[in-house]
Amino acid sequence: MAAKFSKETYLYWYELMQVIRQFELMAEEKYKMEGKIRGFFHAYIGQEAIAAGCMTATKPDDSFITAYRDHGLAIAKGVDLNSCMAELYGKATGCAKGKGGSMHFFGKDVNFYGGHGIVGAQIGTGAGLAFAERYKDTDNVVLCFFGDGAARQGILHESFNLAMLWKLPVIFICENNNYAMGTSVERTSNVIDIYKLADAYEMPADAVDGMSAEAVHEAVSRAVKRAREKGGPTLLEMKTYRYKGHSISDPQKYRTKEEVDEYKEKDPIQLLLKTILANKFAKEEDIKAINDRVDAAVAESVKFAEESPWPDDSEVLKDVYVDQNYPFIVD
Numbered sequence: 596m597a598a599k600f601s602k603e604t605y606l607y608w609y610e611l612m613q614v615i616r617q618f619e620l621m622a623e624e625k626y627k628m629e630g631k632i633r634g635f636f637h638a639y640i641g642q643e644a645i646a647a648g649c650m651t652a653t654k655p656d657d658s659f660i661t662a663y664r665d666h667g668l669a670i671a672k673g674v675d676l677n678s679c680m681a682e683l684y685g686k687a688t689g690c691a692k693g694k695g696g697s698m699h700f701f702g703k704d705v706n707f708y709g710g711h712g713i714v715g716a717q718i719g720t721g722a723g724l725a726f727a728e729r730y731k732d733t734d735n736v737v738l739c740f741f742g743d744g745a746a747r748q749g750i751l752h753e754s755f756n757l758a759m760l761w762k763l764p765v766i767f768i769c770e771n772n773n774y775a776m777g778t779s780v781e782r783t784s785n786v787i788d789i790y791k792l793a794d795a796y797e798m799p800a801d802a803v804d805g806m807s808a809e810a811v812h813e814a815v816s817r818a819v820k821r822a823r824e825k826g827g828p829t830l831l832e833m834k835t836y837r838y839k840g841h842s843i844s845d846p847q848k849y850r851t852k853e854e855v856d857e858y859k860e861k862d863p864i865q866l867l868l869k870t871i872l873a874n875k876f877a878k879e880e881d882i883k884a885i886n887d888r889v890d891a892a893v894a895e896s897v898k899f900a901e902e903s904p905w906p907d908d909s910e911v912l913k914d915v916y917v918d919q920n921y922p923f924i925v926d
Contacts, residue, residue, distance in 0.1 A: 596873040599809050604651055605871050606885070608808045611650065612643035612864050613889045615667040618676065619839075621893050622666070622683055626843055631901070632683045635712075636697045636843040639667030642835045644863035645770055646671035648811025649738055652819055656733075658706040660721045661740035663698035664770075664837075665710040668740060674702035680896035686903035693906045694914065715748030717741060718767070722754040725765035725828075736764040736822040738815070744775025746789050755830075759796045762827035766818045769830070770805065772837040777849040790832035798830055805833030806863045836861075 598605065619638045626632040639646070646667045649659070659672050669679060674690050682689030683697055691701045691710075700710040708724060711717040721739025728735045745751065746769055758765055769789050773779060780787055793800035799821065804810040811833065818829035836858040840847045847855075871877050877885075 596870045598870060598874040598876070600651075600812070602874075602876040605867065605874075605876050607651070608644075608647040609864070609867055609871060609882075610885050610889065611647050611671055612808070612867065613886060614676070614892065615639060615643045615646060615670050616864060617889050617893045618670060618679070618896070619666060621897060622680065623839070623843065625683075625897065632697075633685070634696045635663065636683070637664040637666075637841065638837070638839040638843070639664055641838040641858070641863070642770055642772060642805065643667055644808040644867070645740075645768070645805050645811050645833050645835060648808040648813075649768070649815050651808075652812045652815035653736065653738065656706065656735045657819070658708055658724050658728075658735065658737045659740070660708040660717045660724060660737065661710065662714070662717055662742055662745060663710065663712050664742070665698065665700045669700040669702060669707050669710065672702065672707040673705035674700060674707055676892055676896045677899040680893075680900040681903050684900040684903070685905070686900055687906040687910070688899070688903040692910065692914070694910070715741060715745040715750045718745065718748070718754045719750045721767070722758050722763055722765055725758065725763035726761065728764055729761065734764075734823045736766060736819050738766045738768055740768045740770055742775060743769060743771040743773070743780050743789060744778070744783070745769075746792065747775070747783060751792070752795075755793065755796045755798060755828075758828040759798050762825060764822035764825075765828045766815065766822060767828060767830045768815075769832045770835055771832050772835050774837075774841065774849065776841045777845065777847075779849070788832065790830055793830035798828055799826075800830040800832070802832045802834060805835030806861050806866065808863065808867060 619640050626636055650671050659668055661668050678690040682691055685693045687693050691699050698710055698712040718739060718741055721737050725737040771789055790800040790802045801814055803814040814831050
């Protein structure tokens with residue numbers, strides 16, 4: 596359990612991962628026990644190390660875009676915790692004005708571009724964001740997240756081809772949690788190691804332990820450095836696991852309790868905590884203070900959501916249709 600990074604990095608990772616975990620657990624309670632959250636809900640529990648490692652390997656001007664399991668990455672990127680909970684509640688103060696719900700978190704001010712409900716759609720959009728950075732000649736990169744199920748979509752191959760052709764500054768990150776809804780990777784693909792899909796495009800790629808914030812940070816740092824130096828894209832397959840079902844209504848009959856328990860022994864938060872304590876980066880009372888701070892922030896987000904107003908009826912068509920005086924239309 597030797598530390599590879601600074602005390603500050605480990606404590607930052609721990610607090611961020613705890614915020615994500617406790618936010619998800621609280622939101623699940625408000626959904627299942629109290630019925631205050633409705634609609635689709637996809638929890639990020641178990642995958643927190645990916646969000647944490649990606650944050651320390653990037654800078655604020657870099658962009659994130661992901662699929663519908665988006666709460667953790669949105670929180671990590673800096674979308675306000677209160678507005679995240681309010682969005683789940685469908686309130687006007689939500690990060691998508693209460694119109695997007697669980698699958699469509701958004702935070703342009705922190706370069707978080709969703710939250711996308713169509714499987715694989717964000718892969719092409721992520722390449723497009725990277726094209727914009729290349730066009731503007733910045734050194735910013737785009738982290739484009741998708742699941743193992745989306746790796747079966749045709750848009751992945753089209754995007755990989757163009758990203759390599761134009762050397763776009765995009766890191767394609769497959770969060771492989773073993774199941775696309777309820778179907779294992781083994782049942783849907785002859786290629787079990789998803790990172791090998793990059794070989795067809797001569798794209799650099801690697802498999803990464805997605806349960807380790809250290810491993811994620813190191814792999815993303817290498818890929819980001821290559822992208823900033825105009826070296827083009829990278830595919831990273833993060834081997835991870837979700838402890839909850841695909842969505843909140845998933846009975847999870849496709850996997851055994853023993854399998855879930857086996858992965859919980861590799862819980863990313865607990866592994867990180869062991870490293871922190873072993874290296875004396877914090878005492879038990881310091882960890883308790885962090886946990887108390889996290890609990891207070893999550894409780895405040897619930898209070899904010901419950902006290903926030905519902906969207907006004909006049910909002911129903913706003914942000915849906917383009918105004919007829921769209922600036923790029925020339926008479």
